[in-house]
Amino acid sequence: MIRGINKKHKVGCLMPSKRINPADWLTALDESGFRVTTVQETLIDIFARSEYPLSAEQAWEIARQSRPKTGRATVYRMVDKLENLGLIRRVHGYQGCSHFVPTLPELMMLFICLSCGRADYLDxxxxxxxxxxxxxxxxxxxxxxxxxxxxxxxxxxxxx
Amino acid sequence: MIRGINKKHKVGCLMPSKRINPADWLTALDESGFRVTTVQETLIDIFARSEYPLSAEQAWEIARQSRPKTGRATVYRMVDKLENLGLIRRVHGYQGCSHFVPTLPELMMLFICLSCGRADYLDxxxxxxxxxxxxxxxxxxxxxxxxxxxxxxxxxxxxx
DNA sequence: GCCTTATTGAGACATGGTATCAATAAGGAT
DNA sequence: ATCCTTATTGATACCATGTCTCAATAAGGC
Structure with a gap:
């Protein structure tokens, strides 16, 4: 489980959500020959907006809040696809190895705060x-x- | 510097098995207050001798060759214990995140060859x-x- | 050798992820 | 806009990996 996920923080200043544009991800999918669907939009939004690394299971949970019929396998497939396209990347660490963060265009080093659980990107x-x-x-x-x-x-x- | 890369050899020159002494591991277990058992000796030997990162499942398979009654859970428990004691460390990578290599006394960087699968330790x-x-x-x-x-x-x- | 209790082995269980397949919905062609 | 093809989806069964339980075993202090 992600540490600190329920803690209240002033602001999410670590995750670079401003720098990530969900529309670009959809474009990337489209250009790779995949159909653009509503599940994809939902999941891309979830990953791009999250302040914390997310697992497929967590993403599924969140997805069903706005899209109750979303299937589990679909989420796993989507996470796979996003990882293969390099849009999200796996976090290897204390929370296990099944959480993902959005990839930034430049190659960046990941820092994970053990206290609040958030990710930061370093040069x-x-x-x-x-x-x-x-x-x-x-x-x-x-x-x-x-x-x-x-x-x-x-x-x-x-x-x- | 370790490396132990001997260019004349085709096999088994990366893993620094010479530098690892199973007896020391048993001592470490003993000093941590654990009983020293035959399963432990078997498993420690397996990890210390392996040229490749091993998963718990693989270690179990190998253990049963010389000790057929070895239980699966025991191996998982042992791997856990060895990891907690810092005697082996998890390899995060292409083979998944469930393989382990022996830890060297000094903090070292791990290199994994994508072609032969062996591990090397870098300064x-x-x-x-x-x-x-x-x-x-x-x-x-x-x-x-x-x-x-x-x-x-x-x-x-x-x-x- | 005896006694206490940590450790073990067997198997049931839980979790995380994958495969199958009929139903759905993208999106190009008309 | 409507039709058609087929990628994608959702439900569910399945598999793999790892954990839990508990009676049986065996370390190791006495």
């Missing part, structure tokens, strides 16, 4: 440097990476 | 630097991290 230049360095010293060819940082976000430190 | 200084840098620029307090690198290992590149 990934340091990661790119690290990769290049490790490639050099190890001799391995690095084609992909997965980094997550955990701790107390600036807000939570302040309110502690 | 983690770059990661520590990255964390410090990100802490500074983000204002978050970072208490834990999770990094994994994927690609083609030196061996596989050579043999391609």
């Amino acid at each position: 990934s230049q340091p990661l790119e440097d690290l990769i290049q360095h490790s490639e050099h010293t190890s001799g391995h060819h690095i084609t992909d990476s997965r980094l997550q940082l955990f701790g107390d976000c600036a807000d939570c430190q302040e309110n502690a | 983690s200084q770059p990661l520590e630097d990255l964390i410090q840098h990100s802490e500074h620029t983000s204002g978050h307090h970072i208490t834990d991290s999770r990094l994994q690198l994927f690609g083609d290992c030196a061996d596989c590149q050579e043999n391609a």
